[in-house]
Amino acid sequence: MIHQYKLNGYNIVMDTYSGSVHVVDDLAYEIIALYETTSTKDIIDGLLNKYTADPTISEKAIFETIEDIEHLKTTGQLFTEDEYRDLSIHLKKRRTYVKALCLNVAHTCNLSCDYCFASQGKYNGERALMSYQVGKSAIDFLLENSGHHRNLDIDFFGGEPLMAWKVVKDIVHYARSKEAEYHKKFRFTFTTNGMLLNDEVTDFLNKEMDNVVLSLDGRKEVHDHLRKTVNNKGSYDYIIPKFKRFVEKRGDKEYYIRGTYTHNNLDFTNDIFHIADLGFDKLSMEPVICDSSEPYALTEADLPEIYHQYEVLAKEMLNLGKNGNSFTFYHYMLDLSEGPCIQKRISGCGSGTEYLAVTPWGELFPCHQFVGDKEFSMGNVWAGITKPELQCQFKENNCYSKEECQKCWAKLYCSGGCPANTLHATGSLQGTHDFSCDIFRKRVECSMMVKVAETLRAMEESEYALTEE
Template identity: 55%
Template sequence: MVHQFKNNGYDIVLDVNSGAIHVVDDVTYDVIALFEDHSREEIIAQLQSRYPEQEIAEAIEETEQLKEQGDLFTEDAYEQKIFDFKKRPTVVKALCLHIAHDCNLACRYCFAEEGEYHGRRALMSYETGKQALDFLIANSGNRKNLEVDFFGGEPLMNFDVVKQLVAYGREQEKLHDKHFRFTLTTNGVLLNDDIMEFANKEMDNVVLSIDGRKEVNDRMRPFRKGAGSYDLIVPKFQKLAESRNQERYYVRGTYTHFNTDFSKDVLHLADLGFKQISVEPVVAQPTDEYALQEEDLPVLFEEYDKLAAEMVRRNREGNSFNFFHFMIDLEGGPCVYKRLSGCGSGTEYLAVTPWGDLYPCHQFVGNEDFLMGNVWDGVKNTNLQDEFKCCNVYAKEKCRKCFARFYCSGGCAANSYNFHGTITDAYDLGCELQKKRIECAIMIKAAEAEN
C-alpha cells in the first residue's frame, strides 16, 4: 500500500507496509500514482503532455528500483503476526490510579463528570493504592519498568496518599527488582512549591491541563462558581516547566467547536515559554454544543497545516517546541505488537478506581459492562480481557486499508465503543484528524532533513 500527499510544498510518498518515506518531485509523484495499474507506455502517454518524456522515463526507472529494493509497494508482513495475540501471556505494565474521584474545577467537556465517573465522589485510601501497586508487581512478569499515573478528578486533592504510595513503591522496587515510572496529571489549582519539589524528585512526567488562550481556557475550564482558572495556573505551570528544564512534562489542552482556530492556542502556549505541548480534539457526542462536527474538518486540517509550517519556521530560527501529535519516530518507533494493538488497554494497561475496581482504561470507568475485577482478586472477567487482546488493526475493517494504521494502531477503543457500541470499530472524525496529524508530522521530518 502506498499513500501520497502534498503538504506545505512537499510531494510525499509513504510506503505503508515498510514505513519508507520518499520526498519526490512532481513527475515522480505522478508516476507513482499510476505505477501499479498502468504499463510503462500508458504512464508515458498519460503524462507526456505535462512532462518531457525523458523525465517520465527516468521517474519510472527510479520507481522500479525503489520497488526492487523493498522501499515501495511492499507486501504486508504484519497481518500474520496477529494470530498469536490471544495466546500471549498477559503482563500488566501500567496502571492509571484514580487517586481522587473529585475535582475543584467544573470543566464543561469532562468525560469524568467533574471527577465522579458516573458514580460517587471518593478518595483512594493508602491501603487500596498499596494493594494496586502489589497487584501491578505480581502481574508484571519479568518486566522491570512499570508505569503508574496518578489521575483523577484532581489527584492533588489526595496528595498525602500520592506521597505515601510513591514511598511504598520505592521500597518495593528494591525488593522485586522493579522500577516505577510515576506520572501526575493535574489542573494546577493546588500546585505549590512543596508539590513542585516532590514532583521534580519523584515524577518522571507531569501533565498540566490548560486549553490555551485565556478566553478559551476559562470558557471550558472554570471553577464551579464560574470563575476562570487561567490566571491562577499559568504562573505555576511556567514555574514548574522551568524547574524541570523544559523537559519531562506536557501542557495538555483540549480544543472544541468553540476554538477551531486551535493553532493559535498552541502558539499561545509556546509564546508563554512552554516547550512540550499537547492540544487535542475534544471527543463528544454531536449533540453537545462544543462537539466538533464533520463540517469543521476543512478548517481543522488547515489549522494543522498552518501549525506544522510555523513549527518548521520556528525550528529554523532556533525557537522550536514539541507538539505531541506531530512527534513521530520514522526509524525506530514502537514494536510490532504496539503498532498493531495500540495502548494495551484491558491487557497491559488498566485503570483502578478509588475503591480498587479494575477497568480497561480511565474512559471505561463507571461502565459496569467493562468491570474486569479488582486489585485484591485480580482480573476475573477474562472474556473481556481476551476481547481486548484481539482488538487490533486487522480486527477493524476501517483500519485494514488505512495508511495510518501502523501509526495510530487502530485508535482508541473507548472512542470506538462510545460512538459505535463496539471496541472494534473506529471513531470516524477522530480518524480523519489523526490522518492529517500524521501527514503533518511526516512533512516536518521532511523539512528537517533539508537542513
C-alpha cells in the same frame, strides 16, 4: 499500500508496510500514482501527450523514473506487501502481563469543566478519594502480575489527584521501597489542573515524577469558558503563575501542557502559540470527545478548518525552528528510524491487557475512560482479573481486527484507534470512529511533512558545512 499527498511544496509518498518515506519530483509523483494499474507503455504515452509543451518530460526521463521506482519496489521501499497480518493473529494468542496502572486516586475535582469525560471527576458515581491501603494493594497487584516487565508505569489521575496528595506521596514511597526486592523500576506520571500546586508539591513531583501533564486550554478567554472553578469562575489567572514556577523548577525533566480544543476555538493553533509565548515548550492539544448534542462539540463541518489549523501549526513550527525558537508538539513527534516495535504498532496502547485503571475502591477497568461503565468492570486489585473473557476482547482488538482499518494507510500509526472513543462513538470495540480517524490521518501527514522538511534542512546544512571546509 502507499499514500501520496502534497503539502508545503513537498510531494510525499509513504509506503505503509516498510515505513519508507520518499520526497519526489512531480514526474515521479504522477508515475507512482499510475504504476500499479497502468502499463509502462501507457504511462509513457499518456505523460508525453499531457506534457507536450514541456521539453524536460521526455520518453527517456519517464522510462528512467519508472526504473527508479522499480528499484525501490525491488529493495522493499515502495509497494511492499503486508507481512504483518499473520503476526496480528499470534498477538491475540500471546500471554500478556500488566505493566502500567492508571490510579484514579481522586474521583472528585476542584474544577467543574463542562467537557470533562469523567463528569467533573465523579465518573458518573460518588465522589471518593483512594485510601493508602487500596493504593498499596494496587502496587502489590502490579508487582505480582508484571511478569518479565522490569519498567512499570503508574499514572496518577482523577478528577484532580492533588486532592489526594498525602495518599499519592505514600503510594510513591511504598512503590519505591519495593523496587529492589522485585528488581523493578517504577516510572510515575501525574496529571493536574494546577489549582493546588505549591512549593512542596512542586518539589516532590519534580523529584519523583518522570512526566507531569499540566492542563491548560490556551488563551484566557478560551480556557476560562469551559474550565471553571466550582464557583463558576475562570481558572486561567490562578494557574498560569503556578505552571510557570513549576516548569522553571522542573529543569530538563519531561512535562506537557495539555489542552483541549472544541467547536468554540477552531483556531486552536492560536491557543498553542499563546501557550508557547508564555514560555512553555512541550505542548499537546487534543480534540474534544463529547456527545454531539453539546454546543462545543466538533462536527464533520469543522474538519476543513481543523485540517487547515494543523497545516498552519506544522508550517509555523518549521519557521520557528529556523530561528531557534522551536517547541515540541506531542502529535508531531514522529520517529522514522527508531519508533515503536511492530507489535506495539499493531496492538496499540494495551488497554485492558497491559494497562488497567484502578478506582478509589480498587476496581479494575480497561483504562480511565471506561471507569464507571459496569459492563467493563474487570475485577479488583485483590482478586485480580475476574473476567478473562473481557480481557480477551481487548487482546483481540487491533488494527487488523477492524474491517475499516484494512484499507487505511495509517493503520500502523494508530493501531486501530482508541478503544474507548470507538466504543462510545459506535457502541462496539470493533468499530471505527471516523471523525477521530480523519483527524489522526491529517496529523500524521503534517508530522511527516515536518520531519521531511527538518531532514532536508539538516542535509543542506551539512553539505554547506562541508563546502565551507
